[in-house]
Amino acid sequence: MILATLVVAPSFGLGSSLFGQKILQNTGKEIILFGKFEAIFIAFVTASLLILASVTKGIPSSLVQLNVAGIIGFGVAKLGSKNIFKKTAVNKFFFIWLLSPIISFSLCFFLIWLADKQGFLNF
Secondary structure: OHHHHHHHHHHHHHHHHHHHHHHHHHHHHHHOOOOHHHHHHHHHHHHHHHHHHHHHHOOOOOHHHHHHHHHHHHHHHHHOHHHHOOOHHHHHHHHHHHHHHHHHHHHHHHHHHHHHHHOOOOO
């Protein structure tokens, strides 16, 4: 569990640092505009969920995905679920969220298969 935290946590931090700003700018412009109060509330809820998931269950969670989900939640509250899901940006996020685990699994499977063929997994 500690090794997973040492590997996964920096990866999420690096991904958030590199790609998080652009994603949050896109969500703020393409999904729904929100003010300072909404931004503070989204940050509070995101941080709370992130800490709760990691401390209680050890589940690594994506900061960017939680932020986007919070923004979509505000969009649903303001515009309604039918209107918010008509936006193309929301559909793109859900498509990527469905596609990324498949890509991750495939990549991990390939790397484990390659390591096994090279004899790295023989103990």
